[in-house]
Amino acid sequence: MKLFSHSSIILPVPAVLEAAEYYRDILGFNISFLWQDPPTYGVVNREDAVGIHFTETSSPLSTDDAKLYIFVNNPDAVYEEFQNTNANIVEPINDTEYKMREFTIEDLNGYKIVIGKGINS
Template sequence: MKLFSHSSIILPVPNVKEATEYYRDILGFKISFLWQDPPTYGVVNREDAVGIHFTESSDPLFTAHAKLYIFVNDTDAVFDEYKKSRANIIEPINDTDYKMREFVIEDLNGYKIVIGKGI
């Protein structure tokens, strides 16, 4: 039996509703949980493989150094999807010297999200 099940990042954001709607509408996630009205905590999921949690916070320093890496099975397909959905792609798709094919987007709160797959 595996001792660990899964993990999820919790990103502090000023507006949980806006964050979850952005991830749904632009990045193709499903909103799976909102707590309170208006929401102060929320969860989005993509294909039951990637979960991201959001918690309400007014601290602007969180995004300064935070970066999320999402591993995918087809970097080019996700890149094409995100180009069409108007995601803010801040680094184009490329092959790195550390053997990853990846690109970087920035969400509405300034979080950098690297999308990639080993090559």
């Protein structure tokens, strides 16, 4: 039996509902949980494989070093989907020297999300 089940990142954001709606409307996630009214904590999921949590903060966001890497089965299909929803693609899809096919988007709060797959996988 595996000891670990899964993990999720928790991103501090100034407006939980706004962040959740962005991930739903632009990135195709489902809003699976909102806590309090207005929400101060929320969760979005995509295909039950990727979960992202948001927590409300009044502190200034520092997104310079924060990145989330999401592994997908078909990065080209996801890239095309995100082009069609006008996601903020900040690095186009490419094959890297470290053997990944990936691209980077930036969400409405400035968080970078890298989406990719190993070239030989």
